[in-house]
Amino acid sequence: MDWGPNLTERYDIIVIGGGPAGLSAAKAAAAEGGKVLLLEMQSQIGGQTRSATWARANTVDQALEEAVVNEVHALKLHSPHQQLAISGDFGVILDRRIFDKLLAAEAAASGAEIWLSCPVKELLVSNGAVRGVYAEAGAWAERVECGMVIDASGAQGQWSSLLLRKVFKRDWDREQLALSSEYLMTNASARDVELFFTSYFAPLGHVWIYSFGRRFAIAGIRGIRIQSDAALDEFIGRRVTPSLEQAVPVAAFRGQQPIGGALIPTCANGILAAGGAAGQVYALSGEGLQYALACGELAGKIAVEAVVEGDTSGQALSGYDRAWRGKFEGELKVGQLLHAAFRTSFDQKMDRLFNALAGDVELQQAFANAFRGIDLTRALKLFLTSDEILGIFGRETIEKAIAACRL
Ligand SMILES: Cc1cc2nc3c(=O)[nH]c(=O)nc-3n(C[C@H](O)[C@H](O)[C@H](O)COP(=O)(O)OP(=O)(O)OC[C@H]3O[C@@H](n4cnc5c(N)ncnc54)[C@H](O)[C@@H]3O)c2cc1C
Structure with a gap:
C-alpha cells in the first residue's frame, strides 16, 4: 500500500x-x-478527561502516591427515602x-x-x-x-x-451507555464520599460527591438516557445536600461509559x-x-x-x-448482573435495599464492596443469607453472580 x-x-x-x-x-x-x-x-x-477518580488503594503503588488527594474512610449513602453511614477503608481519591x-x-x-x-x-x-x-x-x-x-x-x-x-x-449501544457530567467545585463542604441513588436525577446510575483536598469537591452524575449536564445542575440547584449549597464550579467534565x-x-x-x-x-x-x-x-x-x-x-x-x-471477566459480569437487577423499580428497590442493610454493619460493607466490584464472592455469599436482599436482586441473580466469580 x-x-x-x-x-x-x-x-x-x-x-x-x-x-x-x-x-x-x-x-x-x-x-x-x-x-x-x-x-x-x-x-x-x-x-x-476528568479531575478526580475514586480508586482502590491497591491501584496506587509508591511511585503514584503523589496523586492521592484524599483517603476515603466514610461513605454516606442515600436512597430516595433512606440514609446509611458506613465507616471503613474505601480507597483513595486521585487527582487524575x-x-x-x-x-x-x-x-x-x-x-x-x-x-x-x-x-x-x-x-x-x-x-x-x-x-x-x-x-x-x-x-x-x-x-x-x-x-x-x-x-x-x-x-x-x-x-x-x-x-x-x-x-x-x-x-x-445507547441503551447500555452511562452518560455522565462532573464538576470540580470550590466553596463546598463535602466530606469523604457521598452517593445518592435516585432515579429522579440519575436513572440506573448515581450522584457522587467527593471531597477533593481542602478547598475543593467533586460532584458528578451518571445515568442511562439522561441529559447529564442538566441533571447535575438540577441536583445542585435543588439543594439536595447542604454540602454544595454555596459551591461554585471551576471546571466541568463530561463523559460516557459503555456498561x-x-x-x-x-x-x-x-x-x-x-x-x-x-x-x-x-x-x-x-x-x-x-x-x-x-x-x-x-x-x-x-x-x-x-x-x-x-x-x-x-x-x-x-x-x-x-x-x-x-x-476480570467474571468480576465485570457480576457488575452487569447486579446493575440489571435495578432496571425495574429502581427507587423502590434502593429503599428496600437500604432497609435491609440498616443496622447490619457486615452487610453494609458487603454492599459497599459489591457496588465497586471488591471482594465479590464474600459479599455475594453474605447476600445469600438475607431474604430481604434476595427479594431485591432475586436468588437466581445472586447465584449467577457467584458462579461468575468463579469464571
Ligand atoms: C465522569 C466519569 C467519572 C469516572 N469516575 C471513575 C472513578 O471514580 N473511579 C474509576 O475507577 N473509574 C471512573 N471512571 C472510569 C474511568 O475514568 C475510565 O474507566 C478510565 O479513565 C479508562 O481509561 P482509558 O485510558 O481506557 O480511557 P480514558 O481515560 O478515557 O483515556 C483515553 C485517552 O485517549 C485520548 N484519545 C481519544 N481518542 C483519541 C484519538 N483518536 N487520538 C488520540 N488520542 C485519543 C483521550 O484524549 C484520552 O486522553 C469514570 C468515568 C467517567 C466518564
Whole structure:
C-alpha cells in the first residue's frame, strides 16, 4: 500500500490515547523492548478527561502516591427515602491530572515516545491488518506505520473506540451507555464520599460527591438516557445536600461509559483494545481505572511478543483476550448482573435495599464492596443469607453472580 507523504520512521507499537490504559500499555511495551509511540489528541496528558477518580488503594503503588488527594474512610449513602453511614477503608481519591502525568513519566522512563495534540482519525489497513495510523490536527497531518496498534482511546468523543468503530464498523449501544457530567467545585463542604441513588436525577446510575483536598469537591452524575449536564445542575440547584449549597464550579467534565459488557473480541488483525475502548468497566459503579491499568499492561506485553514473533493476526492476539478475561471477566459480569437487577423499580428497590442493610454493619460493607466490584464472592455469599436482599436482586441473580466469580 502507498502510505503517501510524511511517512515517519516505523514503530513496533503505536498506542492511541494517553489515559491510564494507553500509558500502562506504552510503559509495558517499551519495557519489553518495543519501539513505542503513544499519540494523545489533547495538548496535555491528564488534563482532558476528568479531575478526580475514586480508586482502590491497591491501584496506587509508591511511585503514584503523589496523586492521592484524599483517603476515603466514610461513605454516606442515600436512597430516595433512606440514609446509611458506613465507616471503613474505601480507597483513595486521585487527582487524575497528576496521576496520568506520573504514569506518563513511567512510560517515558521505559523508553516510550509521546506525541501530544495528535488526534488519530484513521487506522491504516494493509492486507486486512491494521499497520499504522493517520493523525490530523488543523493543517498538520501524518501517517505513521507500525507493527501493530493498541487502541486505548477510551469511549468518549467521536475519535474514540477505534477498534469498535473503524474495524468492527459498529458503535456502543445507547441503551447500555452511562452518560455522565462532573464538576470540580470550590466553596463546598463535602466530606469523604457521598452517593445518592435516585432515579429522579440519575436513572440506573448515581450522584457522587467527593471531597477533593481542602478547598475543593467533586460532584458528578451518571445515568442511562439522561441529559447529564442538566441533571447535575438540577441536583445542585435543588439543594439536595447542604454540602454544595454555596459551591461554585471551576471546571466541568463530561463523559460516557459503555456498561453493556466488553467488546467481543478485544482484538483483530494488527490491533488490540484496552480500557474504556474495550468496554472494560464495572457496570454498577462505573469504575474502570483498575481494569484500564491492568489490561493496558497485558496489551502492551502481548503486543510486543506478537511483533517479535512476526504474527500479529487476530488469532495470535487472542491470547490477550483470554488473559484479561481470565482475570476480570467474571468480576465485570457480576457488575452487569447486579446493575440489571435495578432496571425495574429502581427507587423502590434502593429503599428496600437500604432497609435491609440498616443496622447490619457486615452487610453494609458487603454492599459497599459489591457496588465497586471488591471482594465479590464474600459479599455475594453474605447476600445469600438475607431474604430481604434476595427479594431485591432475586436468588437466581445472586447465584449467577457467584458462579461468575468463579469464571
Ligand atoms: C465522569 C466519569 C467519572 C469516572 N469516575 C471513575 C472513578 O471514580 N473511579 C474509576 O475507577 N473509574 C471512573 N471512571 C472510569 C474511568 O475514568 C475510565 O474507566 C478510565 O479513565 C479508562 O481509561 P482509558 O485510558 O481506557 O480511557 P480514558 O481515560 O478515557 O483515556 C483515553 C485517552 O485517549 C485520548 N484519545 C481519544 N481518542 C483519541 C484519538 N483518536 N487520538 C488520540 N488520542 C485519543 C483521550 O484524549 C484520552 O486522553 C469514570 C468515568 C467517567 C466518564
